[in-house]
Amino acid sequence: MIISSTLFAAFLGCPTKCYLHSLGRTGTGNAYADWHRMQNESYQRERIKCIKSEYAPDECRIGLDGVGKLKTTNWRLAVDIVVRVQQLESSLHAVESVPPLGRGKPSQFIPIQFIFSNKLTRDDKLLLTFNAFVLSKQLGREVRLGKIVHGTNLVTTKVSTVAFMNKVQKLTGKITALLSSKSPPDLVLNRHCAECEFQTPCRQMAIEKDELSLLATMTEKERTKLNSKGIFTVTQLSYTFRPRRRKKALAEKLEKYHHSLKALAIRNRKIYIVGSPKLQVEGTPVFLDVEGLPDHDFYYLIGIRFQTSHGVIQHSLWADSVAEEAQIWADFLCILTKIESPVLIHYGSFETAFVKRLCERYGEPPEGSGAAKALDSVVNLVSVIYGQVYFPTFSNGLKDIAGYLGFRWSDSTASGVQSIARYHEWAAFGESSVKQALCTYNTNDCEALELVANKLVELQQKVLSDHKASQQDDFVDATLLKREHPHGFKRNTFVFPELDVINKAAYWDYQRERIYVKSNMNVKRALRLASKAQPALLPNIEIELARPRLCPKCNSRKVSLKNKGGKTVLDVKFMRHGIKRWIIRYKFHRYICLDCGGTFQSPDRPWTRSKYGSGMIAYTLYQNIELRLSQESIDRSISKIFGFPVSLGRTNKIKAKGAEKYEDYYQSLVKKLCSGRLLHVDETKISVRGRAGFVWVIANMQEVAYFYSETRQGDTIHNMLKEFKGVLVTDFYSVYDSIQCPQQKCLIHLIRDLNDDVLKHPYDEELKLLAKSFAALVKPMVKSVDLHGLKSYFLKKHLTPVDRFFKHLAQIEPQSEPASKCKQRFEKNRDTLFTFLKYDGVPWNNNNAEHAVKAFAMLRHVINGVTTEKGLREYLILLSICETCKYKGIDFLDFLLASEKDVDAFAATRYRKSGHRKQKFRVFSNLPT
Numbered sequence: 001m002i003i004s005s006t007l008f009a010a011f012l013g014c015p016t017k018c019y020l021h022s023l024g025r026t027g028t029g030n031a032y033a034d035w036h037r038m039q040n041e042s043y044q045r046e047r048i049k050c051i052k053s054e055y056a057p058d059e060c061r062i063g064l065d066g067v068g069k070l071k072t073t074n075w076r077l078a079v080d081i082v083v084r085v086q087q088l089e090s091s092l093h094a095v096e097s098v099p100p101l102g103r104g105k106p107s108q109f110i111p112i113q114f115i116f117s118n119k120l121t122r123d124d125k126l127l128l129t130f131n132a133f134v135l136s137k138q139l140g141r142e143v144r145l146g147k148i149v150h151g152t153n154l155v156t157t158k159v160s161t162v163a164f165m166n167k168v169q170k171l172t173g174k175i176t177a178l179l180s181s182k183s184p185p186d187l188v189l190n191r192h193c194a195e196c197e198f199q200t201p202c203r204q205m206a207i208e209k210d211e212l213s214l215l216a217t218m219t220e221k222e223r224t225k226l227n228s229k230g231i232f233t234v235t236q237l238s239y240t241f242r243p244r245r246r247k248k249a250l251a252e253k254l255e256k257y258h259h260s261l262k263a264l265a266i267r268n269r270k271i272y273i274v275g276s277p278k279l280q281v282e283g284t285p286v287f288l289d290v291e292g293l294p295d296h297d298f299y300y301l302i303g304i305r306f307q308t309s310h311g312v313i314q315h316s317l318w319a320d321s322v323a324e325e326a327q328i329w330a331d332f333l334c335i336l337t338k339i340e341s342p343v344l345i346h347y348g349s350f351e352t353a354f355v356k357r358l359c360e361r362y363g364e365p366p367e368g369s370g371a372a373k374a375l376d377s378v379v380n381l382v383s384v385i386y387g388q389v390y391f392p393t394f395s396n397g398l399k400d401i402a403g404y405l406g407f408r409w410s411d412s413t414a415s416g417v418q419s420i421a422r423y424h425e426w427a428a429f430g431e432s433s434v435k436q437a438l439c440t441y442n443t444n445d446c447e448a449l450e451l452v453a454n455k456l457v458e459l460q461q462k463v464l465s466d467h468k469a470s471q472q473d474d475f476v477d478a479t480l481l482k483r484e485h486p487h488g489f490k491r492n493t494f495v496f497p498e499l500d501v502i503n504k505a506a507y508w509d510y511q512r513e514r515i516y517v518k519s520n521m522n523v524k525r526a527l528r529l530a531s532k533a534q535p536a537l538l539p540n541i542e543i544e545l546a547r548p549r550l551c552p553k554c555n556s557r558k559v560s561l562k563n564k565g566g567k568t569v570l571d572v573k574f575m576r577h578g579i580k581r582w583i584i585r586y587k588f589h590r591y592i593c594l595d596c597g598g599t600f601q602s603p604d605r606p607w608t609r610s611k612y613g614s615g616m617i618a619y620t621l622y623q624n625i626e627l628r629l630s631q632e633s634i635d636r637s638i639s640k641i642f643g644f645p646v647s648l649g650r651t652n653k654i655k656a657k658g659a660e661k662y663e664d665y666y667q668s669l670v671k672k673l674c675s676g677r678l679l680h681v682d683e684t685k686i687s688v689r690g691r692a693g694f695v696w697v698i699a700n701m702q703e704v705a706y707f708y709s710e711t712r713q714g715d716t717i718h719n720m721l722k723e724f725k726g727v728l729v730t731d732f733y734s735v736y737d738s739i740q741c742p743q744q745k746c747l748i749h750l751i752r753d754l755n756d757d758v759l760k761h762p763y764d765e766e767l768k769l770l771a772k773s774f775a776a777l778v779k780p781m782v783k784s785v786d787l788h789g790l791k792s793y794f795l796k797k798h799l800t801p802v803d804r805f806f807k808h809l810a811q812i813e814p815q816s817e818p819a820s821k822c823k824q825r826f827e828k829n830r831d832t833l834f835t836f837l838k839y840d841g842v843p844w845n846n847n848n849a850e851h852a853v854k855a856f857a858m859l860r861h862v863i864n865g866v867t868t869e870k871g872l873r874e875y876l877i878l879l880s881i882c883e884t885c886k887y888k889g890i891d892f893l894d895f896l897l898a899s900e901k902d903v904d905a906f907a908a909t910r911y912r913k914s915g916h917r918k919q920k921f922r923v924f925s926n927l928p929t
Helices: 005-013 015-022 031-052 067-071 122-139 162-180 191-195 199-209 220-228 234-238 259-268 322-338 349-362 370-376 381-385 398-404 416-429 432-464 497-504 508-518 521-530 614-626 631-642 650-661 663-674 715-720 734-738 747-760 765-788 792-811 817-828 847-863 869-887 892-897 903-914
Strands: 060-062 077-085 088-098 108-115 145-150 155-160 271-273 284-293 298-308 311-318 342-346 475-477 541-544 559-575 578-593 678-688 691-699 704-709 727-730 743-745
Touching: 005 015, 005 088, 005 122, 005 162, 015 162, 031 077, 031 088, 031 108, 031 191, 031 416, 077 122, 088 122, 108 122, 122 145, 122 155, 122 162, 155 162, 191 199, 191 416, 234 259, 259 271, 271 432, 284 349, 284 416, 284 432, 298 322, 298 432, 311 322, 311 432, 322 349, 322 370, 342 349, 342 370, 342 432, 381 432, 398 432, 416 432, 432 475, 559 614, 614 631, 614 650, 614 869, 614 892, 631 650, 650 663, 650 869, 663 691, 663 704, 663 869, 678 847, 678 869, 691 715, 691 847, 691 869, 704 847, 704 869, 715 734, 727 847, 743 747, 747 765, 747 817, 765 792, 765 817, 792 817, 847 869, 869 892, 869 903, 892 903
Parallel strands: 060 077, 108 145, 271 475, 284 342, 541 578, 678 727, 727 743
Antiparallel strands: 077 088, 088 108, 145 155, 284 298, 298 311, 559 578, 678 691, 691 704
């Protein structure tokens, strides 16, 4: 494989890019990479054309090749030269031939590189040195000097290739090893990805592999150190975080950045806070975002956004050229002067450099002015976030964090490097649509910046108020995480097998069964008793199946015995006041038809493929679902109490079979609930193999159903209830607000929140007055419900006090923030707080669903996060049946023993046997349909 200039330049950016280029692969495209390549090619053509005009026609050569031609001295400039030697190939833009300084001395050859950028990088000099290295091998003598012509001002920079020659030789060796290897290099994301045509597929592959290089703040040295410890993925890294107490002397110093905590935030999809992030905004926050050309030190767009009493104001100050930069700077200072106590807030170091440079170029505002104070106290949100707030994003970039918070850019492909290409496109063609797109992108950045700042203020207030984060909150205080003791009981993992052998020899079981038994007769006797074989399982009853009269295939009577068979079913028998082991032995024969030759058994077989009977299956499900015993405990207890040979995992298989049996009824139950006239809904969190998920509950007065979703987003519940037109009773989770139906919010939730607010702000008289007024409004309603039940005939009289309460609420203007928020909450939910006064049978709280959630919470302790998603769905099907039986007044075990698949059908038979009419929840005529 030949190492060309293209491959060398690609390797400087990324080894993976070099490897893909060597295979002839083409990327999915990158607008900035394409523009950068076109700019370089155009610049190269123009410069070659200009430099050729400086020489006579006979002094220029195009496309020289071969050592002899290069060594001829009858030319002074050669362009577009391709030099090949050994496994190296160099594409030289130009080579200048300098006459020898004295007799007998050779001519000097100076390679020339054309680069359109105004600022050179180390990679540009390394690429020139590589070309000089190949040229020197071709000539057989050292090339010690090269030139780079770059930028709009055609600056010529001389480069001493000797200084970079050792580095180039090392890189060439690495490229040779890379191309000779049969396997691709390790995928590592870096800063070059933003301007690479393979950006999209590489990032997708890194996400699939969960690569550590996804963490943008991690250096190569840190990544290598983690790899040496066997940590290669972000998920693995997340389990290494250990919260530590800080010394009081270091309390005021910033915490160091923890990559493991960042990984933990990504795994749990929550924000982790270390210490107390300080975002002091004493004045009017002004959100600043600047667009510019770093290569030219030119800023062409200043975006500022701030709030006034009249609403949000957004300014986009545009400069068509460098000459107008001073004007937009003056306009920017003028706007700041008109804002009362402006506080500039930006994101990253680009705006910091912008303020510093333009103050030096065009002067600072008058000392003591609002603009001068704003420029002296600029707030960089990155410094607030770094080391203190860990968002569940791979980087701390504005686009990643704002995207996590729900913000979406108008153009999802827009980025900082892409805007550079877009501006040059506008400068070349002057299209107004391109200018508008750049202004829109800048405005979106300001909006995203405001969103992130507001989130930081919210988190800061919660930390300062000692808010105890619940499972529903999206943040975790890392200082409150449980600290694991390093010397607790755990299974050791040894580096060397010899150590593992020694460690196993010290286990209690090993020593008792292999060591003590040889010297202690009491231990030997105890082991003999423990290993005593269990007696054979004798059947309680034997049943022999009757002989069939006809062949089931041809109805022939010529049937003959073929051989004998048997089936033993392990079961339990429920008596009036107890339970006993019950083993049934079925005896049967196999028969052969003398006419058709077919073999068959008796069609009346009372057993299934399982070796356990229906009583044992019902008893197992009852213990697992209703009594909330773990599957392992059930397996061990059945083996001990009944003497059945039970292997671990049997209960799990029975649970799966039970869920399959009741699947159809479960689906009909969900459909019935979603098409009813009243529905209670709630949700709770569950861990499924380390991944967070949510279990939702839908219930009415007589049925309950549970279902699982991976997220708390409302797509699942919206799809289920899109046709629901009854009354929906829920808590205040905003997902339910978009469901188009009458709703009743749980007043218990509201009352508890009011009580918590009053306790947090005991001296806020306005808040106390609002809470007391609301309590006085609701108390007579609760009394009417106790007297007459949920009947609108008796409850509608309370609608007048409700209207009076909200009219009084509209007239007051609370001064305190808690009271203002309380008023806003009342007004926002006015139409959903007292729906129960208008409809019959609608409760004023969501206790029906919360009671069902408690049943699942008890089962969740048994599951303990080790179940799979399939296993959890099986649990939820059976729990839905169990709770529905309870709501209907039916014993779950009786239903299981009846082998009935429909709870309603079983309930009907129970009501008939007891001589009572079936109790129905009263469906009132004024409920919505």
